[in-house]
Amino acid sequence: MKRVSLLAGLGAVLAFSSGHAADRAPNGIALPAGYKDWKVIAPSHRTDNNTLRVIVGNDVAVSAARAGNTNPWPDGSILGKLVWKDTTHSAWPTAQVPGDFVHAEFMVKDAAKYAKTGGWGFARWLGMAQTPYGKDANFVQECFGCHTPVKNNDWVFTHPAKLP
């Protein structure tokens, strides 16, 4: 009994010292590892909710984006959207810059596995605590519904930004 307590205590210390691993989304999708190191696909700014975004992609997605192979995106593509509240730059009043971090959200392409939602698995983690979004697996209907206007673009809003 005492040994169990000691091990449990040690486990708690290790978990604390190694940082918190985000829980899985209610549909089972895990927070993609290393997404903060992914390459840029495009920025965007939304005036309806005052957020700045950078859309990034894993290697499969970035290769597809650069090759113009995005309708459909190939299986294995993961698109990540990093979202911040916009704020005004203190030294440049007409510049909108990132304030608080809002969430990171992802679309995971697997045409067979996610056939019911356009071939994409959706997931979102809220805030700096990276709390999974959604009470149960049905949360994806909200994501999927919102993406309906871009059904003809493989359900993806993002058009990869032009680069030399």
Added chain:
Amino acid sequence: MKRVSLLAGLGAVLAFSSGHAADRAPNGIALPAGYKDWKVIAPSHRTDNNTLRVIVGNDVAVSAARAGNTNPWPDGSILGKLVWKDTTHSAWPTAQVPGDFVHAEFMVKDAAKYAKTGGWGFARWLGMAQTPYGKDANFVQECFGCHTPVKNNDWVFTHPAKLP
């Protein structure tokens, strides 16, 4: 004579097939290799000239940004700013997304080499053709002057965006 012409022709073919390498900026700075693969430091949107931007960094800069070691940024840091004209998303009218590519611009930190301009070497390449900006090396005075409001932030406008 004939051999020289053949070699010149071969050289032209090779140059064409391997893509155009951008000319150096008038102050001698070369377009940083691989900048399109650099990691995100922050997005921004400017309403005075209707542009969307992503600020990226080389490994030295990204490590410094994540460690909060940015005043001053360490020697070897290179910050890149990728700039597009903003346009409206056809399927989401309140979303501003990247249109034409405007330019890529860079700040190269070398406190000794660039002591006269705050320790930073400035350079910019225009458009998809990546034409170096500036008629002569004095173009940096324009860059440096514009950065004067952020003298106390090591002459850098960008505050690294918060990430979990």
